[in-house]
Amino acid sequence: MSRVLYDEATRIYPGSTQPAVDALDLDIADGEFLVLVGPSGCGKSTSLRMLAGLERVDGGRIAIGDRDVTHLPPRDRDIAMVFQNYALYPHMSVADNMGFALRVMKVSKDERDRRVLEAARLLDLEEFLDRKPKALSGGQRQRVAMGRAIVREPQVFLMDEPLSNLDAKLRVQTRTQIADLQHRLGVTTVYVTHDQVEAMTMGDRVAVLKDGILQQVDTPLGLYQHPANVFVAGFIGSPSMNLGEYRVEGDEVVFGGARVRLTRETLKALKEEGSDRVILGFRPEDVTMVGDGDQDDATFLVTATVVEELGSDAFLYGQYADTTDPRLLEQTVIARVDPNAPPAKGDRVRLRIVPGKGRLFSASTGLCLPA
Amino acid sequence: MTKIAQSSPGLRRSWPEAPSEPRIRFEGKMMLPGLILLAALSILPFLALVAMSFSRVRLLGGVRLELVGLSNWVRSFTDADMWMSWLRTIIYFVLTVGLEMVLGLGIALCLYRVLRGRNLLLGLILLPMFVAPSIVGLLGRYLTDSTFGLYAYVLRSLGFTGDILGSPTSAFAAVVLMDVWEWTPLIALISLAGLSSVPQSVREAAAVDGASGWMTLRFIIFPAISNVLLVALLIRSMDAIRYFDIIWVTTNGGPADATKIVPIRLYETAFRFFDFGYAAAIGLTMLAFSILIARAFVRMLDTRGLTR
Ligand SMILES: Nc1ncnc2c1ncn2[C@@H]1O[C@H](COP(=O)(O)OP(=O)(O)O)[C@@H](O)[C@H]1O
Ligand SMILES: [Mg+2]
Numbered sequence: 001m002s003r004v005l006y007d008e009a010t011r012i013y014p015g016s017t018q019p020a021v022d023a024l025d026l027d028i029a030d031g032e033f034l035v036l037v038g039p040s041g042c043g044k045s046t047s048l049r050m051l052a053g054l055e056r057v058d059g060g061r062i063a064i065g066d067r068d069v070t071h072l073p074p075r076d077r078d079i080a081m082v083f084q085n086y087a088l089y090p091h092m093s094v095a096d097n098m099g100f101a102l103r104v105m106k107v108s109k110d111e112r113d114r115r116v117l118e119a120a121r122l123l124d125l126e127e128f129l130d131r132k133p134k135a136l137s138g139g140q141r142q143r144v145a146m147g148r149a150i151v152r153e154p155q156v157f158l159m160d161e162p163l164s165n166l167d168a169k170l171r172v173q174t175r176t177q178i179a180d181l182q183h184r185l186g187v188t189t190v191y192v193t194h195d196q197v198e199a200m201t202m203g204d205r206v207a208v209l210k211d212g213i214l215q216q217v218d219t220p221l222g223l224y225q226h227p228a229n230v231f232v233a234g235f236i237g238s239p240s241m242n243l244g245e246y247r248v249e250g251d252e253v254v255f256g257g258a259r260v261r262l263t264r265e266t267l268k269a270l271k272e273e274g275s276d277r278v279i280l281g282f283r284p285e286d287v288t289m290v291g292d293g294d295q296d297d298a299t300f301l302v303t304a305t306v307v308e309e310l311g312s313d314a315f316l317y318g319q320y321a322d323t324t325d326p327r328l329l330e331q332t333v334i335a336r337v338d339p340n341a342p343p344a345k346g347d348r349v350r351l352r353i354v355p356g357k358g359r360l361f362s363a364s365t366g367l368c369l370p371a
Numbered sequence: 372m373t374k375i376a377q378s379s380p381g382l383r384r385s386w387p388e389a390p391s392e393p394r395i396r397f398e399g400k401m402m403l404p405g406l407i408l409l410a411a412l413s414i415l416p417f418l419a420l421v422a423m424s425f426s427r428v429r430l431l432g433g434v435r436l437e438l439v440g441l442s443n444w445v446r447s448f449t450d451a452d453m454w455m456s457w458l459r460t461i462i463y464f465v466l467t468v469g470l471e472m473v474l475g476l477g478i479a480l481c482l483y484r485v486l487r488g489r490n491l492l493l494g495l496i497l498l499p500m501f502v503a504p505s506i507v508g509l510l511g512r513y514l515t516d517s518t519f520g521l522y523a524y525v526l527r528s529l530g531f532t533g534d535i536l537g538s539p540t541s542a543f544a545a546v547v548l549m550d551v552w553e554w555t556p557l558i559a560l561i562s563l564a565g566l567s568s569v570p571q572s573v574r575e576a577a578a579v580d581g582a583s584g585w586m587t588l589r590f591i592i593f594p595a596i597s598n599v600l601l602v603a604l605l606i607r608s609m610d611a612i613r614y615f616d617i618i619w620v621t622t623n624g625g626p627a628d629a630t631k632i633v634p635i636r637l638y639e640t641a642f643r644f645f646d647f648g649y650a651a652a653i654g655l656t657m658l659a660f661s662i663l664i665a666r667a668f669v670r671m672l673d674t675r676g677l678t679r
Contacts, residue, residue: 054575075581087572091594100590101580148580 002155002188004028004051008060011046020046022212023060028205031186033179034217035203037193039235043212044192045084048158051190053077064155075104080149081158085165086141088133088148095120095129098147119147122181139170146178150185157182157189163198175202196236200224208232230366233281233359239315239334243281245363253278253360256333257322258300260353265370266360278369279361284315285336286357289343290350299352302333304343314342321348420651428647443652452628453636453653459543460632464611467550471607472600474551475558480588482559483566493563500556508620511549512536515621539629542622546630549617554610558603565599566592598675605668612661633657 006026012019021043028034036044049055051062053074061070069077080101088097095116096103102112120126123143133141142162149157162178163171179202182189193199199206200220208215208223208231216228227233233241246255251267253260260280262270270278290299302318316335320328335351343349360369424443426436447453478496482489499507514522515535523535536542569592577587615634618624624631624639631639633653641650 052575052579054578074575074578075583079579081576081579083572083576085570085572087570087576089573089576089591089595100577100582103590104581104583104586148576152580 002065003030003063004034004156004188004190005063006047006051006060007062009047009050009057009062010059011043011050011055012058019058019212021050021209024212024214026207026214026217028188028190031188033182033189033191033202033204035191035193035199035206036209037196037199037206037235038209038215040194042209044194044209045160046212047209048081048160048190048192051156052079052081052158077156078154079156079158080152080154082145082149082160082162084161086133086145086162088141088144090133093130093132094125094136094144094147097133097144098151101148101152115151115153116147119150122150123147138165138167139174142166142174146181150181153187155188157187157191159189159191161193162191163193164195171198178202197238200236206236208235210235226368227281227359228368230279230281230361233361233368237283239284241281241283241359242331242333242335243279243361244328244331245277245279248276248278253280255280256300256302256320256328258352259297260358261298262360263371269362269369273362273364275363277363279363279366281359281361282353282357284334286354287335287351288354289335289337290352292350295350299350302335302349302351304345304347304349305332307337307342307345309339309342312339314339316343316349318349420655423648424651424655426648428645430645430647439648443648446649447652447656453633455628456631456633456636459630460612460634463543463547463550463614463632464608466547467554467614468604468607468611470547470551471555471558472604474555475603476562476600478555478559479562479566482563493560496559497556499553500560502553504553504616505620507549507553508617511545511617512621515545536622537626539627542626543629546618546621549621550611550614553617554607558607561599561603561606562596565596568599569595598672601668601671605665605672608664608668609661612664613657 004026005028006024008023008025009021010019010023011021024047026034036047038044046055050057051064053069053072053076057070061068063069064077064079089100092100095113098119099112099116102115107115116129117126120129123146125140125143125147128136128140128144133144136144142165145162149159159178163174166174175198178191191202193202200223203220205217206220206223207217210231216223216232218226223232223236227236227241230243234243244255246253248254248262248270249259251262253262262278266278270276301321302316303321304316304318306317308315308317314337316333316337318333318335320331320333323329333351335349337343337349356371360371361367362369422436425438425440426443427439429435429437482493482496485492502510514520517523517534517537520535526535531541533541535545573591573595574587577591582590613634614632615638618630618632618635619638622630624635634657637650637653637657640646640653
């Protein structure tokens with residue numbers, strides 16, 4: 001159990017000029033569950049593999065506990081890893097798979113059996129201990145891979161999309177099991193996923209990566225409520241945040257027939273930037289439907305093209321109705337509506353952003369502007 | 372074979388009226404052309420061979436078989452020269468196949484480490500395999516010739532003065548090495564294919580689990596490719612038992628019978644002394660021996676569940 005530190009860690013694959021991971025700075029506390037999330041190809045696996053010692057570190061350094069492990073081989077790092085395809089040893093039984101690391105460490109047979117059995121109990125694998133991996137289901141294999149990591153009692157758990165080969169239902173179950181297990185064992189864990197829901201539900205903190213560059217690290221709620229930039233805003237949350245670039249006229253942003261006042265701080269920041277455009281974002285749940293009587297400048301009309309009813313929730317997907325701007329017409333507006341009285345497809349609905357819930361981002365840098 | 376034997380009782384149990392009978396007859400008809408071809412090519416010659424092994428074969432004035440009972444067989448099992456040939460065959464077999472496996476695997480492990488230019492290197496290493504065995508023999512004879520051979524020259528400068536193919540031990544070593552030279556690449560190729568089939572992530576898992584290079588090899592890689600190695604061993608073994616070409620071209624079984632392994636003796640018996648009855652008995656013994664070895668391998672593969 002240890003703190004993990006990435007200090008400007010960089011990886012440039014041979015033959016490419018762009019770093020796959022670019023000066024990654026991350027400080028992961030002892031016992032913390034940190035999730036690395038981002039779209040495919042953003043460098044999550046590379047970051048994890050650098051920590052595991054499976055990928056060279058071309059710049060910066062990595063420390064586990066107070067040991068600099070930047071140039072240590074994997075076997076000297078005292079880490080355990082769960083691979084995306086599990087990477088079980090095909091010719092070994094489940095028990096041997098789980099006990100292999102202990103055997104390598106020359107742990108006595110009794111002690112080994114005891115620890116394997118203990119882990120097997122924890123993961124409900126007792127009856128499979130004598131089977132070969134190929135005689136197991138996907139979910140069981142996944143648990144064996146977890147077991148192999150647990151038996152080690154390592155300083156850090158590394159997991160690279162361990163759930164991506166499971167079906168949707170099992171994925172949700174296993175998700176909570178892993179989070180629970182990690183909590184009980186208290187081992188520092190770095191978990192990689194491309195699924196933001198997984199990230200939000202499992203992580204103590206979540207680090208969002210894009211193109212090898214760390215965008216933001218925060219608690220799930222922190223990311224959701226205070227995204228640092230447009231990318232994080234759009235990536236976190238489902239359905240995702242409505243984002244659009246609009247014109248600023250005077251002290252108001254104009255979109256879809258609505259005019260919303262900007263705060264003094266925002267205007268100041270815009271002025272410093274010298275821009276008359278801004279990116280406005282609002283989450284689907286941060287709009288309210290207003291009756292025709294309540295209409296004012298800050299409301300806008302939307303034609304519902306799809307209404308998704310999920311029982312506990314209903315989401316309206318629509319288009320701005322009150323505009324001729326082709327760029328606006330292309331945009332889809334998503335809004336959560338009352339599931340008990342959802343509008344019908346084709347209805348025109350008047351919406352308003354809940355005051356204080358709109359997020360503004362710089363049109364040039366994408367960074368969040370002060371509100 | 373075993374599959375049919377196992378499944379037909381099951382079929383009968385589920386359909387008591389046995390509708391499978393006509394189907395088998397149909398299958399039989401469909402197999403007929405193949406069976407006829409097989410009979411013409413191997414079953415009839417085989418039966419003729421069996422008949423010959425119990426006879427003396429007269430060639431003059433038309434081929435005639437004269438039954439002599441077990442005498443050919445008795446002779447083949449009491450002939451001390453024959454036993455020596457068997458001993459040599461076994462030594463030859465163990466040395467060539469053993470060396471080829473060790474060297475081939477070693478080369479494959481080295482090649483696997485090479486990332487850039489692996490295919491080019493592999494192509495070069497495979498070259499000996501594409502040379503016809505008798506050419507390998509001629510090449511060997513040329514290289515070991517005591518007057519102008521390169522190896523002879525090298526050995527002479529190292530203090531070995533004799534004729535390489537002229538003295539028993541060195542001749543035997545020479546033909547073994549020629550065979551190793553030709554067939555090690557095959558083992559390397561097969562082993563490399565086996566190595567490449569071990570997923571990268573499994574090696575990485577072993578590395579993360581703390582295994583050193585040797586341990587990964589010993590506990591992860593070898594068990595994973597053992598099946599492939601077994602198949603390679605099978606292929607080479609079948610070949611080594613009946614090995615002929617190189618020895619025939621280089622030493623012709625000499626000097627002083629030092630390289631006279633069973634196939635050479637068989638050829639000699641049949642086509643030099645025209646003792647076809649005795650040759651048939653030797654040939655059948657060789658056949659039985661190969662079948663025995665093949666069975667052993669197949670049994671090994673079977674217990675690993677690989678024949679299905
Ligand atoms: N072995 C490699 N050689 C060269 N480029 C690689 C290699 N592995 C990954 N990459 C590149 O590095 C980037 C990050 O990859 P990766 O870390 O696997 O992404 P992720 O796990 O987030 O999907 C990708 O653009 C990918 O193409
Ligand atoms: Mg990945």
